Amino acid sequence: MNAHEYAFVAVATIGSIAAVAVVTARNVVHAALYLVVTLAAVGITFLLLGAEFVGWVQILIYVGAIVILFLFGLMLTKAPIGRDALDYQNRAVGAVVSVVVALGLGSLILRAWPLASTPAAPSAPGGSDVLGSALFNTYVLPFEAVSFLLLAALIGAIVLARRDEGT
Amino acid sequence: MIRLPLVLLFSAFLFSAGIYGVLARRNAVMVLMAIELLLNAVNVNLIGFAAELQDVTGEVFALFVIAVAAAEVGIGLAIVILLFRNRASINVDEVDLLKW
Numbered sequence: 001m002n003a004h005e006y007a008f009v010a011v012a013t014i015g016s017i018a019a020v021a022v023v024t025a026r027n028v029v030h031a032a033l034y035l036v037v038t039l040a041a042v043g044i045t046f047l048l049l050g051a052e053f054v055g056w057v058q059i060l061i062y063v064g065a066i067v068i069l070f071l072f073g074l075m076l077t078k079a080p081i082g083r084d085a086l087d088y089q090n091r092a093v094g095a096v097v098s099v100v101v102a103l104g105l106g107s108l109i110l111r112a113w114p115l116a117s118t119p120a121a122p123s124a125p126g127g128s129d130v131l132g133s134a135l136f137n138t139y140v141l142p143f144e145a146v147s148f149l150l151l152a153a154l155i156g157a158i159v160l161a162r163r164d165e166g167t
Numbered sequence: 168m169i170r171l172p173l174v175l176l177f178s179a180f181l182f183s184a185g186i187y188g189v190l191a192r193r194n195a196v197m198v199l200m201a202i203e204l205l206l207n208a209v210n211v212n213l214i215g216f217a218a219e220l221q222d223v224t225g226e227v228f229a230l231f232v233i234a235v236a237a238a239e240v241g242i243g244l245a246i247v248i249l250l251f252r253n254r255a256s257i258n259v260d261e262v263d264l265l266k267w
Contacts, residue, residue: 004168012177019181019204023188028197035200038181042207045177046229049169049218054229058210061233066203066240073196073244077251086194088260094190102183106176113172134223135230146234153238160245 008048015041027081032070039063053128174215182208195247195257199240206236 018037025031039062046055080086088094135143181204188201210229217225251257 002168005170005173008169008173008177012173016177016180016184019184022204023184023191023197023201028194031197031200035203038204039207042181042211045174045211046214049174049214051214051217051226051229054210054214054226054233057230057233061237062203062207066237069240069244070196070200073199073247076248077196077257078255080194086197087191088193091187091191094187097190098183098187101186102179105179105182109172109175109179113170113175115170115172118170118172130223131226131230135227139227142231146231150234150238153241157241157245160242161248 004048008045011041011044011048015045026086028074028086029071032067032074035070036063036067039067053131169215169218171215171219174211174218178208178211178215181205181211193258193260195250195259196244198259199243199247202243203236203240206232 015038018034018041021034022031022038025034040059043055043058043062046052046058185201185204185208188204189198192198192201210232213225213229213232215225217223217229247257250262254261
């Protein structure tokens with residue numbers, strides 16, 4: 001364990017606890033605020049892994065924009081409080097499925113990469129110059145497709161959410 | 168300088184929490200939040216393998232996933248608001264018009 005790993009484990013623990021709080025909170029606004037903690041923790045792990053540009057994009061887009069959208073969605077709809085209003089009655093099935101998935105994935109990961117014998121990976125080739133040249137040379141066509149998708153989603157959201165006044 | 172299994176375990180935990188949220192929540196906005204957790208778990212995996220393999224492709228695809236997630240949230244919340252306007256409720260189990 002080196003300093004990077006200690007920092008990563010600390011941030012990942014905070015993010016994991018907040019993620020559990022997101023899916024179990026009784027108040028929807030509290031859940032949105034826990035989501036901020038989780039997304040910021042994920043962004044910090046990106047920075048620790050050396051992907052600086054993606055880390056800052058994560059913090060800007062998710063914490064800055066998507067959570068604000070969620071809060072708008074909560075304010076515009078009636079936000080009930082209490083587990084019975086927010087959860088299904090048979091949430092035990094969901095708990096069983098998620099525990100099975102967690103144990104299965106965890107055992108698979110630890111079998112493929114045992115913690116003791118795996119060497120520490122170097123940081124990601126994460127300079128913004130490398131990422132930018134890859135994005136605009138090799139992946140320029142998917143990039144344009146994604147930008148077109150965002151435009152279509154924007155127009156679609158406006159069309160869906162505005163009130164029909166003519167009809 | 169971070170061992171890969173630590174990153175993957177964090178990702179698996181986020182993914183499991185997201186699965187629980189998708190299955191157990193009945194408020195549509197909470198389901199969308201749980202889907203964000205799932206997408207973030209995928210992003211953590213992509214960045215972890217980008218660092219492990221010294222390949223920038225994982226970071227590029229993490230950016231694409233973030234962009235698609237933004238589009239998904241925009242459309243999803245527009246649908247939720249439309250649903251609330253028409254039904255005065257955003258519980259996903261009450262939206263069963265297409266279910267027989």
